Amino acid sequence: MGQIEEHYERGLALKNEGRYEEALAEFRAILEIDAEHSEAHRQIGLIYGFTGLFDESIEELSLAVRLDANNLGARNDLALTYCMLGMTEQAKAEFEYVLAVDPDNEVAKKNIIYFV
Secondary structure (H helix, E strand, C coil): CCHHHHHHHHHHHHHHCCCHHHHHHHHHHHHHHCCCCHHHHHHHHHHHHHCCCHHHHHHHHHHHHHHCCCCHHHHHHHHHHHHHCCCHHHHHHHHHHHHHHCCCCHHHHHHHHHHC
16 A cells, blocks of 8 residues: 555544544645645545535535636535535536436435435
8 A cells, every 4th residue: 555545544443533633734735745645635625514614615525626627526515615605606506517427326316406
């Protein structure tokens, strides 16, 4: 397993344990190796959302999507964050994109119904 994968696995485990500062350190270590690692940005965005840093969350999740337009997990996470903040047009657009690429995507299918 490479260095990036090791940091990622540790970061996920720490995030799941609620050890957000330590998880952020692992994901930031990935970005020191590869500044354009979409999943690291996604995970940082999720942690920011969990801790109430919503502007930062949207910034990181948006960056994850810009770096990898087909990162449907990041798009769903971004859409859900938009929903939580009442940004319905942005949320709808993200869910529509996900469903255009993956019509069977469960997260997008479950949430798009709020916009029809």
